[in-house]
Amino acid sequence: MRYTQVKNLKTLDAFREHVDGLDIALPIADRVEPNGVLSTPISFVDASAGTLTAPNRFAILPMEGWDGSLDGGITDLVRRRWGRFAASGAGLVWAEATAVRHDGRANPNQLVMSDATVDDFAALRRGFAEDQIVGLQLTHSGRYCRPVAAPIPRTAYEHPRLDGPSGADASSVLSDDELDGLVGDFLTAAHLARQAGFDFVDVKACHGYLGHELLSAHDRPGKYGGDLMGRTLFLRNIVEGIRRELPDLAVALRLSIFDLMPFTPGEGHVGRPVDSDGSYPYAFGGDGTGLGVDLTETHTLMQMAADLGIGLVCTTAGSPYYVPHVQRPAFFPPSDGYKPPEDPLVGVARQVAATAELAHAHPEIVFVGSGYSYLQQWLPEVAEAVVGADDVAMVGLGRMVLSYPDMPADVLAGRELQTRLLCRTFSDCTTAPRAGLVSGCFPIDPFYKEHPQRVELAAVKRELRTR
Ligand SMILES: Cc1cc2nc3c(=O)[nH]c(=O)nc-3n(C[C@H](O)[C@H](O)[C@H](O)COP(=O)(O)O)c2cc1C
Ligand code: SF4
Incomplete structure (x- = not known):
């Protein structure tokens, strides 16, 4: 199945018509107003750090570059990427996945927050504009740990579909004692992030990594599994620990707000679900079939986050490992992916709609949305519409700012887009x-x-x- 490429939708009318034909709801503004809603400051309130204000509605999403040193340190490639984000004009920068310990890295070149790296992080942090809010994503890669060339998965529970492909087995499951120890590692990394000058830390709970996988650990015995209180205990223990020990550091959350069952290449290399028996209990924010969204538990988790004094949440979905079309809609699949099983705009609209549902239900939280890069030249019109409708407070930019880091500055200044720089996925x-x-x-x-x-x-x- 070939889908119409967005770059070929040359007018806003053509784009609208195409969206209508897909039977999806994607808000689209007629124009982007100079000094309009995207240029409006936005504040969030954190129980510890108080009120933080970003000068506009663009955020840079966390994106690592697999380009740190083998001991988790910062290299010139990292400096270049962060420097471009600092100059992007975006009001908030959500800096990339940084491991809380060496064996929790997703690749041998992932950054690690440690005594050895903290000063270099501080130097990077100083490179941002005075009014930019800058946070750091703290992570343990769980099932996707690859601290050396070969994977060394550490999982939340035995998973019938993911253990095989990720090389995990019963011995990969982390014990309660190990998870207790990891809570301490997150706290140590949060102390160092504060020392480096970050405004907030994100306790990462997305994309199939440990903090996300625990949310679906229904079958895990013991305190870190079972009901939603058990499945969120790891996250809550980390946040409460940071609250206790770091009274002026804000805490944020990046969450896969829904998930689907893994997809695999099918006929003609087009993605298809691995299973179709209609039952899949492992998708947090899923409807139990593995193919649909049900945000009931996600809403409860948002209430828990608000009760923990969290005022900033970045929404994302699924995982780049087993449902890349859900997580980062693209026309051209990555090497370990599959051809899109749906028009990638359907994937964009799915994230936009789910985020809007949460944003309207939890007005005390500032939401940053994701997955907009596939909109390409029409990204600003959708951004204007979703922010204008309070469907999201900030529009997060991922791949788009790898190719075109000045997009926020250009849009905010009312300049023409530099179309040759648009990410074409x-x-x-x-x-x-x-x-x-x-x-x-x-x-x-x-x-x-x-x-x-x-x-x-x-x-x-x-x-x-x-x-
Ligand atoms: C190269 C690359 C690296 C990424 N690294 C991270 C990361 O460190 N942490 C994270 O939460 N998401 C990461 N992501 C996901 C993005 O933050 C974002 O959710 C995704 O690209 C969809 O947004 P987009 O359509 O604007 O690209 C990464 C994505 C890409 C393309
Ligand atoms: S165009 Fe560049 S930023 Fe966009 S998906 Fe391709 S490589 Fe990534």
């Missing part, structure tokens, strides 16, 4: 790290076009095409 920034290379926008960013690893990436893609 080629997925090279995902395919490269899957092959052990650094991530970056190899097709569009002139720096990565010239990078020596572009040649290796081209060879990897050629090899994949011949399979």
Whole structure:
């Protein structure tokens, strides 16, 4: 199935007509007003840190580059990426996944927050504009731990569908004592993040990593599984610990607000669900079939977050490992993915609608949405509409700012978009790290076009095409 590429929808009317034809609800503004709603400051209130205000409605989403040093330290590639985000004009920067311990890294080049790296993080933090809010995502990669070349998965529970592909078995499951120890590791990393000057830390609960997987640990015995109180205990213990020990550090949450069952390449390499017996209890925010969304538990978790004094939540969905079309809608799949089983705009609309449902129900929380990059040249019109309707407070930008970091500044200043820089969702920034290379926008960013690893990436893609 071929879908219409967004770049070929040359007018707003054509885009609207296409969206209508897909039978999805995607708010689209007629125009982006200069000094309009996207330029309005937005404040969130944190129980410890008080009121924090971002100067506009654009946020940069966390995006790691698989380009730290082998001991978790900051390199020139990291400095370049963060420097471009600092100059982007976005009011808030949600900085990339940073492991709380070495063996919790998702790849051997993931950053680690430690005594050895904290000063370099502080130097990076100082590079941002005075009025930008900057937070750091703290993570343990759980099932997707790969601190050395080979995966060393550590899981929340035995998973009938994910254990095989991720190389996990019964011995991978973390014990309660190990999870207690990890709570302490998150607290130590939060102390260091505060020392480095970050405004908030995010206790990552998305994309199939440990904090997310625990949310679906229905069958896990003991205190960290079972009912929603048990499944959220790890998260709550970390947040409460930070509250206790760091009275002026804000805490935020990035959450996969819904999930689906894993997809796999089917006929013609088009993605299809791995199973179709109609029952899948492992998707947090799912409807039990593995194919639908039900935000009942997500709403309860948002209430818990508000009770913990959290005022900032970034919504995302699914996982880039087992449902990439849900998590980062793309026209061209990454090397370990599959051809899109739906028009990628359906994936965008799914995240937009679920975020809107939460935003309207929990007005005490400032929500940052994700998954907008596939909108390409029409991203500003959708951003204007969703923020204008209070469907979301801030529009998070992921892949788009790898290719076009100045998009927020251009939109806010009312300048024409630089169309040659628009992310066209080629997925090279995902395919490269899957092959052990650094991530970056190899097709569009002139720096990565010239990078020596572009040649290796081209060879990897050629090899994949011949399979
Ligand atoms: C290269 C790359 C690295 C990413 N790294 C992270 C990360 O460190 N933490 C995280 O929560 N999400 C990460 N993501 C997901 C993005 O934050 C975002 O949710 C996703 O790209 C969808 O938003 P978009 O459509 O604007 O790209 C990454 C995505 C990409 C493409
Ligand atoms: S490689 Fe560049 S164009 Fe492709 S998805 Fe990533 S940011 Fe977008």
